[in-house]
Amino acid sequence: MRIAVCMKAVVEPQSRIELDGDGNLRREQLRYEVNEYDLYAVEEAIRLVDSNDGEVTVITLGTEGAVQGLRKGLAMGAADAIHIDCDPYALDPSGVAALLAAALREGAYDLVLAGVESDDLGGAQVGVLLAEELGYAATTLVVGTSAPSEGSMEVRRELEAGEHSTVEIQLPAVLTIQSGINEPRYPSLKGIMAAKRKELVEKTPADLGFAELPLPRVAALGLELPPPRELARMLEGSAEETAAELVRILREEERAL
Amino acid sequence: MSRSIWFVAEHQDGQLHRGAAELAAAARAVGDETVAVVCSAPGGTVAQQVAPFADRVLLVEDPSLEPYTAGIWAQAVVALAKEHAPAAILLPHAPLGRDLGPVLAARLEAGLMTDCIALEWDEGLVGKRSVLRRKLVARERVTTSIAVATCQRAAFSAVAAGEPGTVETVEPSIDAEAARTRFVAMERAEMGEENITEADVVVAGGRGLGDAEKFGVVQDLAAALGGVMGASRPVVDQGWVAHDRQIGSSGITVRPKLYFALGISGAVQHVVGMRESDVIVAINKDPQAPIFEYAHYGIADDLFKVVPALLAELES
Ligand SMILES: Cc1cc2nc3c(=O)[nH]c(=O)nc-3n(C[C@H](O)[C@H](O)[C@H](O)COP(=O)(O)OP(=O)(O)OC[C@H]3O[C@@H](n4cnc5c(N)ncnc54)[C@H](O)[C@@H]3O)c2cc1C
Numbered sequence: 363m364r365i366a367v368c369m370k371a372v373v374e375p376q377s378r379i380e381l382d383g384d385g386n387l388r389r390e391q392l393r394y395e396v397n398e399y400d401l402y403a404v405e406e407a408i409r410l411v412d413s414n415d416g417e418v419t420v421i422t423l424g425t426e427g428a429v430q431g432l433r434k435g436l437a438m439g440a441a442d443a444i445h446i447d448c449d450p451y452a453l454d455p456s457g458v459a460a461l462l463a464a465a466l467r468e469g470a471y472d473l474v475l476a477g478v479e480s481d482d483l484g485g486a487q488v489g490v491l492l493a494e495e496l497g498y499a500a501t502t503l504v505v506g507t508s509a510p511s512e513g514s515m516e517v518r519r520e521l522e523a524g525e526h527s528t529v530e531i532q533l534p535a536v537l538t539i540q541s542g543i544n545e546p547r548y549p550s551l552k553g554i555m556a557a558k559r560k561e562l563v564e565k566t567p568a569d570l571g572f573a574e575l576p577l578p579r580v581a582a583l584g585l586e587l588p589p590p591r592e593l594a595r596m597l598e599g600s601a602e603e604t605a606a607e608l609v610r611i612l613r614e615e616e617r618a619l
Numbered sequence: 620m621s622r623s624i625w626f627v628a629e630h631q632d633g634q635l636h637r638g639a640a641e642l643a644a645a646a647r648a649v650g651d652e653t654v655a656v657v658c659s660a661p662g663g664t665v666a667q668q669v670a671p672f673a674d675r676v677l678l679v680e681d682p683s684l685e686p687y688t689a690g691i692w693a694q695a696v697v698a699l700a701k702e703h704a705p706a707a708i709l710l711p712h713a714p715l716g717r718d719l720g721p722v723l724a725a726r727l728e729a730g731l732m733t734d735c736i737a738l739e740w741d742e743g744l745v746g747k748r749s750v751l752r753r754k755l756v757a758r759e760r761v762t763t764s765i766a767v768a769t770c771q772r773a774a775f776s777a778v779a780a781g782e783p784g785t786v787e788t789v790e791p792s793i794d795a796e797a798a799r800t801r802f803v804a805m806e807r808a809e810m811g812e813e814n815i816t817e818a819d820v821v822v823a824g825g826r827g828l829g830d831a832e833k834f835g836v837v838q839d840l841a842a843a844l845g846g847v848m849g850a851s852r853p854v855v856d857q858g859w860v861a862h863d864r865q866i867g868s869s870g871i872t873v874r875p876k877l878y879f880a881l882g883i884s885g886a887v888q889h890v891v892g893m894r895e896s897d898v899i900v901a902i903n904k905d906p907q908a909p910i911f912e913y914a915h916y917g918i919a920d921d922l923f924k925v926v927p928a929l930l931a932e933l934e935s
């Protein structure tokens with residue numbers, strides 16, 4: 363079984379988010395890490411090939427943080443990696459999917475796993491769009507997989523309010539992986555050393571047949587600060603002071619205790 | 620030309636989802652005509668249930684349309700959209716829209732905006748969406764002739780029921796054999812031993828608690844307040860507490876008299892499960908955490924300092 367896993371470098375939650383005078387995001391002060399959902403996807407892929415034979419390829423499209431993400435995937439147990447060197451901010455999700463598909467098409471993967479969404483820009487699109495580009499079936503919000511048999515597999519989808527459904531999907535397929543499906547392993551020292559010797563293929567959009575980048579179907583108009591909301595009444599002081607004030611408020615003003 | 624905005628009616632077990640009236644509101648805000656698209660098995664009443672929220676209802680009936688699978692619904696909606704060319708198709712940013720939205724977009728070669736919190740029409744469908752953990756709002760415009768968008772739950776206030784729109788039954792254009800996903804089974808939520816939806820006081824802890832052992836202080840505070848313990852998703856994912864404690868869109872919704880959020884950032888999927896609580900207290904060391912936008916009282920400090928102080932104060 364051949365499985366590809368899409369990994370995206372996303373903006374670290376602790377990064378300073380600021381707009382410059384022209385309303386553009388100050389990109390130079392952003393730091394990146396692997397999208398958390400993608401780590402669940404890598405782990406699930408490794409478990410599937412461990413019990414059904416096969417190999418895992420990790421793939422990313424990006425610049426900053428992209429290769430570090432792939433190295434992590436390789437250290438966790440992927441066999442090889444593909445890096446599409448392209449500015450992700452220059453594409454919309456359909457463009458990202460088109461380029462990823464071009465790089466994955468020849469690999470004849472049985473399964474492609476992606477995260478349910480990217481933690482920074484949160485499109486929740488690329489996995490399913492990629493499936494459509496490849497002509498694969500797709501299912502989203504997957505929190506459980508079973509061993510494939512006779513060209514299909516059953517997966518468990520998470521719905522809302524604690525409900526789940528089971529869906530049978532024909533391979534080849536794309537699954538978008540939801541958190542909690544497994545516990546992603548930490549790369550071992552041995553894994554990290556082995557990763558250095560694994561193949562990491564570099565591709566440009568031109569290598570993939572894109573003389574020009576695909577035109578976006580969604581145009582970015584600008585970024586703004588969220589509308590001001592009524593903020594909480596913030597209690598100031600030492601922990602003892604804020605605790606005492608809170609208990610007083612809850613008892614005397616809110617009568618909630 | 621009049622602008623027709625479609626929304627896909629979400630339903631289960633014969634019942635229209637109440638989010639449909641929110642989608643109708645979003646559609647009405649940007650279109651001249653609001654059309655509900657209903658995909659269902661023959662003999663249902665979903666079309667009649669949604670009619671009061673739309674000018675027209677397009678009803679596609681086929682046994683293969685229930686229970687839902689993306690493959691067959693996509694066939695039905697894509698065929699209709701190709702024939703009638705609406706300006707936009709709206710879906711909920713929920714399991715349905717996450718699953719079906721990108722399939723429709725790909726097959727209609729349409730631009731897709733997801734998780735929209737506001738929509739307007741300005742030379743095309745323009746949407747606003749929160750990005751970078753709600754620290755910024757992005758404005759986007761779909762540039763293709765049909766637009767697809769998913770709308771955040773509760774971001775649009777539901778329209779009131781009006782004069783029912785006309786229901787037109789349309790011939791399904793479906794090849795069920797070609798579908799490559801098949802529905803197998805549905806599992807309902809399991810309720811835990813302690814019913815936390817009925818508690819007056821809920822003390823919820825998030826990833827900020829650090830690990831399972833330290834999570835104990837959440838239980839301590841819950842006990843001191845005579846309440847029950849709840850959690851955000853990462854806490855459940857990591858197995859610090861059981862699934863039935865998860866508060867939010869994929870867990871449970873609580874509405875206690877008093878809600879404590881300890882070390883919880885305030886992601887929308889969490890907030891939808893607790894924002895109706897009477898009094899909300901948030902303790903988070905990041906003064907910029909979005910949870911403070913929903914809390915009535917906030918303490919921007921280390922919870923491991925504040926909670927012990929609270930416990931001492933409650934004892935006195
Ligand atoms: C389809 C879908 C469904 C989802 N359903 C749910 C759901 O039902 N429920 C849910 O909760 N989430 C859900 N999520 C996940 C959600 O998007 C967030 O990832 C999650 O709510 C974040 O949990 P958190 O606030 O505990 O963690 P984080 O976002 O990591 O926040 C931790 C917070 O702790 C604070 N902190 C750290 N240390 C301390 C300290 N010592 N003292 C005080 N504060 C501290 C930090 O400042 C931070 O704000 C869902 C996601 C998806 C995609």
Ligand SMILES: Nc1ncnc2c1ncn2[C@@H]1O[C@H](COP(=O)(O)O)[C@@H](O)[C@H]1O
Nearest residue numbers: 368369423476477479480485486487488
């Ligand atoms: N630039 C990218 N490179 C590789 N995978 C990506 C990229 N963008 C998105 N993905 C994959 O698609 C998932 C959903 O991303 P998104 O549609 O951006 O929310 C991510 O979790 C990744 O698995």
